[in-house]
Amino acid sequence: MAIELAPLPLPASADQSKFADFGREVKGVDPGSLSPEQLEDVKQALYQHSVLLFRGVNVTPEAQYALTKAFDPQSESYGHGNNKTESTKKSILHPDLKTIPRVPQVQLIGNGVVYDHEGLAEAKLKHPSHTTFHKTQVSPEDEANGVTRFYRWHIDAALYDLNPPKVTTLYGITVPKGSPQVVRYDDGTGEELPVPLGTTAFVSGKTMFDILPQELKSVAVRAKVKYAPHPYVWMAPARALPTGLGIESDGLELPSDELPEWEVERVKVFPVVWKNPVTGELHFEVHPCGAQELLVEPLPQGAKREGALFPDGAHLTNLKEVRELLYKMQRPGIAPPLVYPHDWLENDLVLFHNRGVLHTVVGAFKPDQVRAFHQCNLAASDEPLGPTPEDVQKWA
Template identity: 25%
Template sequence: MTPTFHAIHPLFGAEVQGVDLSRPLPDAVFAAIADAFERRSVLLFRSQAVDDAAQVAFAARFGPLETVRAGAVGGGTHLITLTNVAPDGGILPPTHEQTLHGLANRLWHTDSSFKAIPALASLLSAREVPPEGGETEWAGTRAAFAALPDELRRRIDGLTVRHDFAHSRAKVDPDLAVAATRAAFPPVTRPLVRRNPLTGEAALYLGSHAAAVDGMGVVEGRALLDMLTRHATRPEFVYTHRWRPGDLVLWDNRATLHRGRPFAAGLHRRTIVRATIADPAGRLAVAA
């Protein structure tokens, strides 16, 4: 088993061929994949017949796995199921809380930036996909940072940002930002620019959970975050993935933004399963 890597975007991302993730990988093969992950940020694996156990086993080789929050499908386990399918096999109504949380995934974000321990990586497995729509887009925030003017890079390097789960959910529906949500996930402080510990490359670290810039007024801080998000998600920095059943995508949450695209959720079923790898090295103090 020898992996090969083929670029899927000029600036980041690679398709990995020659591996079978349904069984354990030899150490040398995993090391090659881990190195590509650090350097390419997004890795695509096609036609992988993985079950839940195989997905968890592969993800866990990158680090400790998050436990899914209570109330989500898969709460208390290491896999969250993102689906519009109801327990009885029908399709969930558009007003269902699970559907509304799914809408929040259509905002540019990086997973778990609002948690005390943020996410290192996510591994998404396509189990059932609609015939059209429902793509996922990734933006390479290392390339985006490198493309900023020198003066702006210097100005924002060292700034910190408050990330808040309730802030992002309120963009979809104010009823999702209830007191229990705020109590479970109080705001946390994150650097606006993060560096890869192996390569030293810097990346913008922002997204829908980013609520305010420390030391700036609300209007000024929001204007800066919105401008940087628009810059980071320009077409030249974005890879759009059209899902096929059996696709797995692994991505670096430290160096990308991502979002889901709309599909006819009232007509077509979609079920994808995600494991999230925690990043203890990225932990910063929870904001007061």
């Protein structure tokens, strides 16, 4: 039996024209017991539509791990390394993750205290909030009235030593109810976005690339980003912009000699845009918080030089300059009409193409609002593909 696909329920804020191919609900099949043919259909659908939703399904940690691994059978460890992130107490990710003991590739995330859960006698969970990561925060009065922010726009990736996962799976087990909130961008634009409480927000990397003006498309297809060693430790003392799209350049990052031991050959350098293995489309995929340098190739022979940025190539090492250029390129892609804020129900399973979207935690919960999710992604067996020479010739 072939899988059945239906469009995702988009919010009124969404630009329908930009979501024609984005997101599908998969109906009539159990994600834990897909036939080989159905699994292949799910794989194709994920790469074509970026986000897949299964509603009202029961998924064990073993089944979630197996489904995630099916996208990359050679992968094995959790995307940040089994238990490594949690044990690195200086890492900004340390408070957010609890490992399921018998399936260490699956993490328990959420809010509040969870008891007797999959081998964990007691797990104290904390929903990441902008109040601990942004340089500025909304006022207590505004927060009480439901105003919030995006936490951190990112791709799931260690960004050091390990390759970015191909897919992430999120399974909602306990989903607290509450009033909707309003995301305020607080960047001078006046932009806001109504969101369900505790949504996970997604944007398309393809759209982020597609809407760039030609001169920035040219930079994107010619550029690679070099990430900091142990970037989540490196960035931990720093604070983020109010949009959650990158870090303020206040010089607070840890110096390299204060980081855990690292090796130059394990530092990651990835293309700015990644090529979809099924559609061939280009997706803008940069984790702006971890970016440290940009390397831009010269224009290819025959390309128009008039109006081009960095026609002879460039190596940008000034952190403020790197961040400002990336922000200029990525900020249009998180505008309210381009954001899909998922409205979670219990027993929702969401798969997303981690090499095709950016996503973020949103909002804040009170301590007594218990939320429990299982997350799984696996460090990939290969690096993401960048643009082909033909792509560079076309867009440069």
